[in-house]
Amino acid sequence: MMNNLEFNPSSTSDCISYAENSQVADESKIRVTVRAPKNKASAYSPSAKSESKGMSSKETVTLHDRLSNVCAELNWRCYEHSLQLYLEEGQEQSLNYAENVIDALEHAVMLKRVARANRLIKQSGLSEAQLETNYNPNLFSFSDNFDPQRLGELEHDENLFIRGEPGVGKTLTALQYAKRAIYEKGYSIYFAYSTELFALLRDPIRAPDLLNKVKNVRLLILDDVGHEDIYEGNTNAFYNIVAYRLNKQKSTIITSGTAVEQWASRFDDRKLFESTVTRFVSKAYLMHMTGRNLYL
CATH class of the missing domain: 3.40.50.300 (P-loop containing nucleotide triphosphate hydrolases)
Structure with a gap:
């Protein structure tokens, strides 16, 4: 199918x-x-x-850049500042969860693109x-x-x-x-x-x-x-x-x-x-x- x-x-x-x-x-x-x-x-x-204009590689962008990209893709601009503060707080406390959070959000972006593409294919x-x-x-x-x-x-x-x-x-x-x-x-x-x-x-x-x-x-x-x-x-x-x-x-x-x-x-x-x-x-x-x- x-x-x-x-x-x-x-x-x-x-x-x-x-x-x-x-x-x-x-x-x-x-x-x-x-x-x-x-x-x-x-x-x-x-x-x-x-x-x-696509998302740059992880090696050439900051976590802030990656967060900004995924928030734009997910229409989460209203949450971007709060998420940024959350990630910065973790870094200040030497809690290394920022990378995992961004990876999870980027995976969500990929799933959204897959769903969108499959919908467009059915109508194409x-x-x-x-x-x-x-x-x-x-x-x-x-x-x-x-x-x-x-x-x-x-x-x-x-x-x-x-x-x-x-x-x-x-x-x-x-x-x-x-x-x-x-x-x-x-x-x-x-x-x-x-x-x-x-x-x-x-x-x-x-x-x-x-x-x-x-x-x-x-x-x-x-x-x-x-x-x-x-x-x-x-x-x-x-x-x-x-x-x-x-x-x-x-x-x-x-x-x-x-x-x-x-x-x-x-x-x-x-x-x-x-x-x-x-x-x-x-x-x-x-x-x-x-x-x-x-x-x-």
């Missing part, structure tokens, strides 16, 4: 499995080029790599197989303006459009963003194959709740756009989702193996569709993947 999945939330390697010892010849690697929106031209460059649309999919960065060669260590990072108002032929790892890459959003950020996410989503949106009973969900999650992933069934109103549904999320600054990832120009034939209102896509692309990181089929 997915709600029984366990992980160590302090370790990114549990979210993204790196096969460090797997060497791949350069000519066999998938080539990945990334272009940023004009207002975020260097956000993914190595020089702009953000500092880690992700299968257990997708969550267990390993990602090997040695299979990919990234352009110089992209820091591979930041793969999977998106701020709340950032979007990503991944293009490439079938089998080059578009869905695999999108899944890394989903995993990090759940495990590291605690964000609500929803993953959907575009054909399945738009088919479900035709159901008058399920459509209202589903539309509300995909519009409001922190991260939405629409996978393999461009193969939808044509029906009256599907462009309006696409517009409602994308435009709403752009206005509310909620992150969206779209993957596609077909040219944008070909998408228009799958939607009933070409002008509305093209204006929606143009607006999304202008505000998204563009990731183009080329190379061999990883599954052949």
Whole structure:
């Protein structure tokens, strides 16, 4: 059962499995080029790599720092001062219980993260197989303006459009963003194959709740756009989702193996569709993947 999945939330390697010892010849690697929106031209460059905001190691922080971190995670700010006085009193009396208290609180934080992640997983649309999919960065060669260590990072108002032929790892890459959003950020996410989503949106009973969900999650992933069934109103549904999320600054990832120009034939209102896509692309990181089929 997915709600029984366990992980160590302090370790990114549990979210993204790196096969460090797997060497791949350069000519066999998938080539990945990334272009940023004009207002975020260097956000993914190595020089702009953000500092880690996670809990620092025990060797480099004080007990006060660790207490402050766990109180923030547990929403115990109102108790922080009293706990600090309690720990200081023990130290003054040479009672060495402070470390044990902090360790117990940090364990409580870990349990809270596990419970939160399992709840988010159940609501995500992700299968257990997708969550267990390993990602090997040695299979990919990234352009110089992209820091591979930041793969999977998106701020709340950032979007990503991944293009490439079938089998080059578009869905695999999108899944890394989903995993990090759940495990590291605690964000609500929803993953959907575009054909399945738009088919479900035709159901008058399920459509209202589903539309509300995909519009409001922190991260939405629409996978393999461009193969939808044509029906009256599907462009309006696409517009409602994308435009709403752009206005509310909620992150969206779209993957596609077909040219944008070909998408228009799958939607009933070409002008509305093209204006929606143009607006999304202008505000998204563009990731183009080329190379061999990883599954052949």
